Amino acid sequence: MRLKQLAAAAAAVGCLAATACSTATTSADPTSGAAEAGYPVTITNCGKEYTYTQAPSRVVVMNGGSVAEVSSLLALGLGDKIVANAQSYGASEVPGRADAIAKLPTGDIKLNDMMDIPREAMIGLAPDLVISTYDGGFRAEAGFATREDLATIGANTYSPESTCGDVGTVSGNPSIEDSYRLLRDLGKIFGVSEKAEQIIADSKAKIGDLRSTVSKLPRKKAMLIIPGMAMGSEFSSVGAKAIWNDIMAKAGVDNIFAGASDQMFANPSREQVAKADVELLVVVNYMSKDPAADAKKLFDEFPQWDASRNKSYVVLSDSIYLGPSNDVAVDKIAHVAHPDAL
The missing domain is CATH 3.40.50.1980 (Nitrogenase molybdenum iron protein domain)
Structure with a gap:
């Protein structure tokens, strides 16, 4: 692996291991069909609010070395919403996950030196949601489409709240709760909160049983x-x-x-x-x-x-x-x- 790729991978581990603390609120207009499904939904991400009037259907998942975001989407049954995925880890403890990630569409994109999706290619994919492992995935100086660029073409953007700062920094005390917050955010964005809460409940129950023994x-x-x-x-x-x-x-x-x-x-x-x-x-x-x-x-x-x-x-x-x-x-x-x- 070249030096640039190694550097990007090292930063990416931070994104994989970092927290994801976005908050979400929902509102509903009872006169619309979208409202009956729980829309519109507003997500606060990196200091700005992003409103979804319906579930995204053309999702692009950027690399950053992470598989947290694409794995969460697959766990929530949302793989069919992905039009291009750049995330891959090549291994997983969950049977079938690595293969499922490998089978996702890539958009036939030529990745840049950071093994991620450059601006022009991103715009060409016509996404309605772009998910980045860290906020640096929206930096113009790195050759990426900015949040403003993507808003211009009607795409919302999302990255874990804790990675809104400098790449590689670790804020707060990262915990499993951050993984649950990521699932909850995606659940609200895509209208599958019930599924997200079930995954979280199952996880908490399993961990709780183990802790009662090892404690x-x-x-x-x-x-x-x-x-x-x-x-x-x-x-x-x-x-x-x-x-x-x-x-x-x-x-x-x-x-x-x-x-x-x-x-x-x-x-x-x-x-x-x-x-x-x-x-x-x-x-x-x-x-x-x-x-x-x-x-x-x-x-x-x-x-x-x-x-x-x-x-x-x-x-x-x-x-x-x-x-x-x-x-x-x-x-x-x-x-x-x-x-x-x-």
Whole structure:
């Protein structure tokens, strides 16, 4: 992968792991058919209000390295609304999801150096909704169609509220609730709030059952690493502040490097990694040919870890990020961390 692509991918992990805190309000005119379906709907996004008089039917999903947005659309049964999708992660804990994403239309777009959709191509798709992983997807200086450009052709725009600021920054304390907010926003935009609330309820119930068990057990210490994302130093992709901390916490696990940085990645030295009390290794599969081999390599390098002695590791992909399947990650981590109790 070229340097620009790696840089974009590293920023994108922030978008995947960041919060999504948009708020939504609904209003209805009982004299119209649209009102009976819950429209118009107004969404506040990045400080501006966007009104939908009907469900979008020509949706373009920008890349940014995320699959949170396209996965949420698929989970809500909205794949047929997508006319062009640039998001792809190549792996998923949810059976069939990676294949479903791969089968979505791409609009036959030639992507730019950031592996995303440039302005002219975006305008040519004639979308009525453009979803970007981060607000930078609407920056004119990066060659993208701006929110104003898209409004001119009748398209609404949306990105997670927490990524309205600088790319790569992490605001607040990212949590699974942010994934629920994303689902709720999309549910309201497309008139499928009941479906969104059912996904959320199922997720909360599953996580609640797990927490009731693991909360009685000693907490395990973990290190999260994304081997395929490393740039520069060997441990530049060790996880620090992101949604994965809440996911691990609900599985009865503490991220050793959670407080090492206020950014997504801790970038510890080899000596710090060697001294860390790692009882569980969380390997995030990003463009890796063999995540299990990635884990084995680390175990061989650091045989002093309890995780190395017990071969205790879990491989995750999209469920560890913002999106509709955080409960899957909680479940998988909990079962590896507490095998005798679950």
